[in-house]
């Protein structure tokens with residue numbers, strides 16, 4: 001299978017990209033999923049194929065090793081992958097939304113050449129590490145410390161729940177240069193390379209779903225990170241993290257959109273083929289109403305995700321050039337999408353499982369796996385309670401702005 005050429009015209013490129021991803025997902029990802037889920041292993045071979053196909057540099061411009069397809073192209077790939085599997089989409093998402101895009105927005109030219117180019121080419125995997133045992137939703141309360149010493153910062157502390165944490169070559173780590181200042185001046189973003197002395201991968205969590213992803217504890221003990229690895233300004237790391245999460249929440253919306261379509265497809269096929277009372281169950285209105293609700297939510301979400309992706313693309317790469325209104329809209333829209341998409345996905349997959357009857361509860365069916373995989377989207381990258389706070393604060397501050 002050929003990778004997608006970035007030189008085709010944009011619409012044709014996106015259509016070609018979608019069909020490449022769909023073919024890859026059905027021919028190469030679907031066959032390994034039962035084993036990946038059962039054994040809870042990182043799918044190395046298919047991740048390597050995603051790198052070969054160019055998926056690891058989708059929104060990054062060609063001059064930095066990517067395909068230059070913006071958030072729109074990135075969301076299209078996440079959507080297509082998620083129709084078949086959420087783990088592959090999560091691996092790509094942690095690398096792209098949370099690792100690479102802040103590097104693209106805030107990195108110096110030297111950092112882009114050193115870190116972004118190999119990441120976008122798929123030569124190095126990235127992860128993002130904000131959460132700590134004592135700071136989840138209240139992420140500004142993190143206590144992993146960063147103390148300046150000579151040419152370095154010494155990092156000390158414990159991070160948890162890091163997606164790609166076991167495999168990543170470079171981790172974007174948020175640490176406190178001054179705990180007392182918290183998110184307003186006290187947090188800095190660091191690019192930490194695997195193999196740096198004092199940096200170790202600790203416990204790997206066992207999870208309900210997303211069994212193809214690692215969820216790692218990271219430990220820092222007098223870990224000396226060179227000052228040139230500070231991403232953005234010292235004390236401005238919280239802005240770096242929140243900018244990454246705006247992209248992450250949008251791509252989670254695209255992931256939920258794909259998951260919903262995958263579940264709808266499974267439910268429709270099953271309902272057309274399952275006979276009860278001498279009729280395919282799809283003839284029953286109770287089943288039809290569930291399918292109709294799925295279609296309506298998919299339709300609405302598709303419009304929302306791509307409108308927000310296009311808005312982020314129109315804002316361009318220069319953070320300093322973003323207007324206050326555009327920033328506020330980006331943050332609000334990605335919070336709305338993340339929250340609604342994850343709740344609609346939960347409901348859609350719940351109903352799709354119900355349509356499968358007892359079979360939906362049997363371990364190893366795609367719908368059973370999708371049900372376990374989907375639940376996390378209401379929790380990670382900011383719980384839905386936090387998304388509602390973001391939306392409410394914006395409404396109170398700006399009023400309703402279309």
Ligand SMILES: Cc1cc2nc3c(=O)[nH]c(=O)nc-3n(C[C@H](O)[C@H](O)[C@H](O)COP(=O)(O)OP(=O)(O)OC[C@H]3O[C@@H](n4cnc5c(N)ncnc54)[C@H](O)[C@@H]3O)c2cc1C
Pocket residue numbers: 094128129130131135136137138160161162163164207210215376379380381382383384385386
């Ligand atoms: C599989 C997985 C992958 C993850 N990947 C990453 C990653 O790659 N990088 C990373 O940094 N983190 C990652 N996380 C962490 C994730 O983002 C956090 O778990 C999440 O933000 C919630 O934090 P918490 O678990 O500490 O919950 P808490 O913050 O303790 O929240 C507990 C409950 O209280 C609610 N709550 C808290 N504060 C408020 C409030 N003010 N108002 C209303 N309700 C509130 C929450 O909504 C939630 O329901 C991952 C987590 C998991 C499980």
